[in-house]
Amino acid sequence: MEDCLFCKIVKGEVVSYKIFENEKAIAFLDVNPIAKGHTIVIPKKHFENIYNIPEQDLKDVILAVKATAKILKEKLNSTGINLLQRNGRGAGQEVMHLHFHLIPRFENDSVALPPKSDYLKKDIKELYKLLTN
DSSP: OTHHHHHHHTSSSOOOOOEEEEESSSEOSSSOOOTTTTTEEEEEEEOSSTTTTTTHHHHHHHHHHHHHHHHHHHHHHHHHEEOOOOOOOOTTTTTSSOOEEEEOOOOOOOOOOOOOOOHHHHHHHHHHHHHOO
């Protein structure tokens, strides 16, 4: 897509700090990181979200996510990693190009994931019925 920021990164029209790339995907440092090493992994082809990416393309991107996670763990000596992926504006997706956030975690860091919620556990049985019927 012409106006997609991530497509411009793939084309080399926007500067990025790539830490992984193969023929199907690219991983680059987030310019607004919430933690040291916060990285974004995207497919090189434009897909808006998880709902419209073909299965093989999704598999290729997930393999790039795994390879990138290994790089972050090895190079940063992180004690864990959060994987975050948003779909649609209602979920907080800002760039409408499928992407995964990899957020390295370190002991006693200040990153607060997941956020607290007041969602009530008592609703789980009703939700289960809705999702399985």
